[in-house]
Amino acid sequence: MSHALPPFQRFLDSHRDAVWRFLVYSVGRTEAEDCFQETFIAALRAYPRLRESSNLRAWVLTIAHRKALDAHRGRTRRAVPVADVVAVDARAEHVTPARDEALWEAVGELPSRQRSAVVLRYVADLPHRDIAAAIGCSEEAARRSLHEGLAKLREVVPA
Amino acid sequence: MINQRQPDTEAIAGVLRREASVEQGRAADQHAAAEAARRVVERASAEGLADVSYTVADSPFGALLVAATRRGLVRLAFPEEEPDTVLERLARRVSPRIVEAQAPLDPVRRELEEYFAGRRREFGVALDWALIGPFGRRVLTVTSEIPYGGVLSYAEVAAEAGSPRGSRAAGNALGSNPIPIVIPCHRVLRSGGHLGGYGGGLHRKRWLLELEGALEPEPAA
Numbered sequence: 001m002s003h004a005l006p007p008f009q010r011f012l013d014s015h016r017d018a019v020w021r022f023l024v025y026s027v028g029r030t031e032a033e034d035c036f037q038e039t040f041i042a043a044l045r046a047y048p049r050l051r052e053s054s055n056l057r058a059w060v061l062t063i064a065h066r067k068a069l070d071a072h073r074g075r076t077r078r079a080v081p082v083a084d085v086v087a088v089d090a091r092a093e094h095v096t097p098a099r100d101e102a103l104w105e106a107v108g109e110l111p112s113r114q115r116s117a118v119v120l121r122y123v124a125d126l127p128h129r130d131i132a133a134a135i136g137c138s139e140e141a142a143r144r145s146l147h148e149g150l151a152k153l154r155e156v157v158p159a
Numbered sequence: 160m161i162n163q164r165q166p167d168t169e170a171i172a173g174v175l176r177r178e179a180s181v182e183q184g185r186a187a188d189q190h191a192a193a194e195a196a197r198r199v200v201e202r203a204s205a206e207g208l209a210d211v212s213y214t215v216a217d218s219p220f221g222a223l224l225v226a227a228t229r230r231g232l233v234r235l236a237f238p239e240e241e242p243d244t245v246l247e248r249l250a251r252r253v254s255p256r257i258v259e260a261q262a263p264l265d266p267v268r269r270e271l272e273e274y275f276a277g278r279r280r281e282f283g284v285a286l287d288w289a290l291i292g293p294f295g296r297r298v299l300t301v302t303s304e305i306p307y308g309g310v311l312s313y314a315e316v317a318a319e320a321g322s323p324r325g326s327r328a329a330g331n332a333l334g335s336n337p338i339p340i341v342i343p344c345h346r347v348l349r350s351g352g353h354l355g356g357y358g359g360g361l362h363r364k365r366w367l368l369e370l371e372g373a374l375e376p377e378p379a380a
Contacts, residue, residue, distance in 0.1 A: 006247065009246070012200070150175075
């Protein structure tokens with residue numbers, strides 16, 4: 001028997017940080033706000049119909065992934081989303097010392113599935129099974145996308 | 160041999176992990192996420208997507224949790240009740256689309272404030288009886304008609320509710336009143352003048368009855 005759904009407010013409070021980080025790294029800070037609204041409003045609409053409550057984080061990141069794809073498609077030119085993050089961070093008071101800007105820029109330039117796989121794995125900390133669910137492919141394909149993404153990053157950035 | 164100097168993907172993964180965890184702890188991002196979440200709730204309320212809104216209302220008893228649906232006030236919980244438990248039960252029994260929003264509860268908060276200040280004798284806010292079963296509905300309907308300053312006995316309420324089960328069953332229904340104070344179950348006493356029981360604690364039942372002038376204040380010891 002699946003657990004009862006938590007009140008939506010608690011679901012929102014529990015997953016807002018993961019969704020926010022995923023979106024900032026996927027679409028950039030400027031578009032993250034809109035995608036965040038769209039994600040949780042869509043989640044709220046669908047919420048009472050959910051039967052399975054065991055993995056709400058993977059579920060909401062699946063929605064966030066779709067909204068991020070929509071945002072990418074909606075762009076007239078091919079922007080580099082992570083560049084936004086870097087630009088904001090450069091002005092920020094607390095510049096993260098360990099930040100590797102070239103690396104995140106390279107993440108932003110990955111093909112969308114690879115980018116989502118990398119961000120879901122290392123920013124949202126999802127296991128492969130949940131990444132597969134979020135981007136709508138097999139677990140094997142998710143592993144492959146992640147591996148291909150990492151291989152591309154290796155070419156660009158000396159670790 | 161050609162790849163000898165190239166780091167493997169694990170090394171890149173290690174950098175990503177470290178970078179992401181540095182980002183994760185950033186207060187600025189957490190603040191931005193919290194603000195974005197607040198705007199989600201605002202929009203949900205404005206567009207009527209939330210089925211239940213809740214907030215806290217200050218009172219002489221401490222913070223009361225109040226929750227309302229589109230129909231009206233559905234729950235009022237005393238400070239001792241664990242908010243998570245109250246909200247989880249609402250999620251199961253009413254709807255999981257529950258958000259923390261103050262505006263829909265403003266009329267209730269205002270009326271409670273006036274009541275506790277002795278400036279209000281009747282509550283005008285609409286009620287949602289969703290958490291009340293058929294028998295409870297009969298008992299609490301009778302109860303809600305007891306005027307300010309008046310009292311009835313459990314036996315009288317049971318009789319008025321047409322209960323074959325008598326005053327004990329009526330007492331149980333009163334004890335599980337999900338909207339105390341507003342549905343005035345504190346106005347039901349045991350025959351002979353004993354206070355009987357109260358979900359919010361007997362000291363509060365006495366306090367409410369004294370406020371309403373139904374009981375003489377206890378002389379100081």
